[in-house]
Structure formats: structure tokens, C-alpha cells
Amino acid sequence: MVKEPRDLIPIIDELGYVIEEELATVLFLMLKLEKPLLLEGNPGVGKTQIAYILSEYLGYDLIRLQCYEGLDVNNAIYEWNYQKQLLAIKIHESGTKSEKEKEDMIFGKEYLLERPLLKAIASDKPSVLLLDEIDRSDEEFEAFLLELLSEFQISIPELGTIKSKNRPIVILTSNRSRELSDALKRRCLYHWVDYPSMDKEMKIIKKHQPDIESKLAEQIAEHIQKIRNLKLDKTPGVAETIDWAKGIAALDGDPNAIYNSLSCLLKSNDDIKNVREKLFN
Numbered sequence: 001m002v003k004e005p006r007d008l009i010p011i012i013d014e015l016g017y018v019i020e021e022e023l024a025t026v027l028f029l030m031l032k033l034e035k036p037l038l039l040e041g042n043p044g045v046g047k048t049q050i051a052y053i054l055s056e057y058l059g060y061d062l063i064r065l066q067c068y069e070g071l072d073v074n075n076a077i078y079e080w081n082y083q084k085q086l087l088a089i090k091i092h093e094s095g096t097k098s099e100k101e102k103e104d105m106i107f108g109k110e111y112l113l114e115r116p117l118l119k120a121i122a123s124d125k126p127s128v129l130l131l132d133e134i135d136r137s138d139e140e141f142e143a144f145l146l147e148l149l150s151e152f153q154i155s156i157p158e159l160g161t162i163k164s165k166n167r168p169i170v171i172l173t174s175n176r177s178r179e180l181s182d183a184l185k186r187r188c189l190y191h192w193v194d195y196p197s198m199d200k201e202m203k204i205i206k207k208h209q210p211d212i213e214s215k216l217a218e219q220i221a222e223h224i225q226k227i228r229n230l231k232l233d234k235t236p237g238v239a240e241t242i243d244w245a246k247g248i249a250a251l252d253g254d255p256n257a258i259y260n261s262l263s264c265l266l267k268s269n270d271d272i273k274n275v276r277e278k279l280f281n
Contacts, residue, residue: 017053018203026191036149036170041193044237047173051130064130065116067137077117084111121154126166135174142184149187198225208242227275233268240265
């Protein structure tokens with residue numbers, strides 16, 4: 001395990017993610033204090049990727065829960081295998097077991113379907129639990145998370161309380177489509193993931209396109225900084241920057257490659273027209 005935050009920077013960099021000292025410090029504290037980490041920021045800035053990188057660095061399984069409106073306990077924590085339960089009832093209905101014994105039997109762990117939250121808690125080995133886009137879920141679901149994030153345990157009425165065998169590393173991401181509750185925030189460390197600076201964007205481009213000329217990488221990063229200041233339907237994120245750099249590289253020899261490959265970067269015709277008009281005319 002690393003001894004100080006700066007030790008994380010070359011390790012994470014080697015895994016393909018450009019990281020600055022502030023984020024390295026937050027990740028270091030998350031691992032040391034064993035507290036969940038809430039990452040907020042605009043879509044496409046690399047919040048989700050941090051969980052994947054940590055999973056690779058630690059050698060832990062990644063367990064991901066994609067949040068959405070209407071997400072409930074059955075899809076997030078657990079549900080019973082009703083078909084298997086009904087089959088068991090059929091098999092034992094003429095047996096000598098009492099009704100209480102039958103009920104205890106069909107609500108055993110072998111009939112339980114583990115969803116991501118329970119899977120992370122009940123796992124025999126440590127994991128990274130990613131609660132992706134938590135802001136898309138509703139406030140009722142947030143209440144489900146409070147026990148998990150405080151005590152790392154889950155209560156199942158038919159079985160009782162299941163406590164974590166190996167406390168998972170928990171990362172929550174949010175695009176701030178709504179404000180999260182204070183109760184949830186109190187349980188987490190916090191970091192805002194912003195769009196990268198020009199210098200960082202150049203490093204990201206070179207990380208994913210190591211053969212690219214420095215001048216071209218600088219030119220792409222400079223254009224991206226200007227494009228993000230325009231009023232667009234969808235502001236391009238880091239993934240789109242990488243796609244654009246790859247598209248430009250694929251058009252090697254085309255003197256208008258930057259102009260002709262904007263479809264790699266922008267996701268609507270209006271945005272493409274807007275950028276061409278504002279930046280290239």
C-alpha cells in the first residue's frame with residue numbers, strides 16, 4: 001500500500017488515467033479512512049473510470065450498480081427466487097415438515113438472488129462497489145443506502161442482518177442532475193471532477209495516442225478548451241476528446257483532419273455547425 005498521496009500518481013498514470021495531486025489525496029484518504037467517496041462533475045469527465053482504475057490497481061472485483069429513476073430494493077439489493085421457492089413448496093407440500101419449517105426452508109440463502117449491493121456486502125473477498133449516477137435514483141433509494149454506507153450491513157426481514165465480511169471500497173458518482181441529501185453526503189468524502197485543463201488534456205491525448213505529435217496534441221487540446229466555452233447541446237467530455245484524437249490520427253495525411261473529424265467529438269448536427277461556424281470560419 002502506498003505511503004503518501006503522491007505515490008498514487010505514477011501508479012494510476014501507469015494504468016492509463018491522468019491524475020492530479022488533489023484527486024490522488026482524496027483517493028489516498030478514502031483507502032486509509034475506509035470511507036465512501038462521492039465524485040461529482042459534468043458528464044464525461046472520467047468519474048466512472050476512477051472506480052475501474054482503482055479496481056485494477058487493488059486487484060479487487062468491480063461491482064457496479066447503474067442507478068436510474070425508480071430503482072428499488074429488488075434490483076439493487078436482493079430478491080427471492082420465486083420460481084425456485086414455488087418448486088420447493090411443491091416438492092415438500094405432502095411431506096412431514098410443519099408450515100414454519102417449510103417457510104424457514106424456502107427463505108434460506110440458497111433461494112436469495114444477490115443484486116449488486118448485497119453481493120458487495122456478502123462477498124468473501126474485497127471489492128470496489130460503484131454506485132454510478134446516484135443522482136438519477138430517487139430520495140427513497142438514498143434511504144436504502146444509509147445503513148450500507150454507515151454500518152456496511154444490510155437488513156433482510158426473512159434472514160436478519162448481513163454484515164460485511166470484507167468492507168468494500170465504495171465510489172458514488174453524480175452528474176448533479178439533482179441535489180443529494182445531506183445524510184448521504186455526510187457519510188462520504190467528496191471530490192469535484194472538473195473538465196481537464198489544457199495541459200492535462202494534452203497528457204490524456206498522449207496517453208491514449210502515444211505516437212501523436214506534440215504540436216497536434218496541443219492543437220487538439222486548445223480547440224477543446226474553446227469548444228467547451230460554446231453553448232452546445234452536449235459539451236464534449238474526455239472520452240470524446242480521445243475519440244477525436246483517434247479520428248484525426250486515422251485521417252493521417254488529410255490537411256483538414258481536425259475539421260472533417262468533428263463527428264467524433266460532437267453528437268448533434270447543430271453542435272457541429274456551431275463549432276465549424278465559430279472556430280473554423
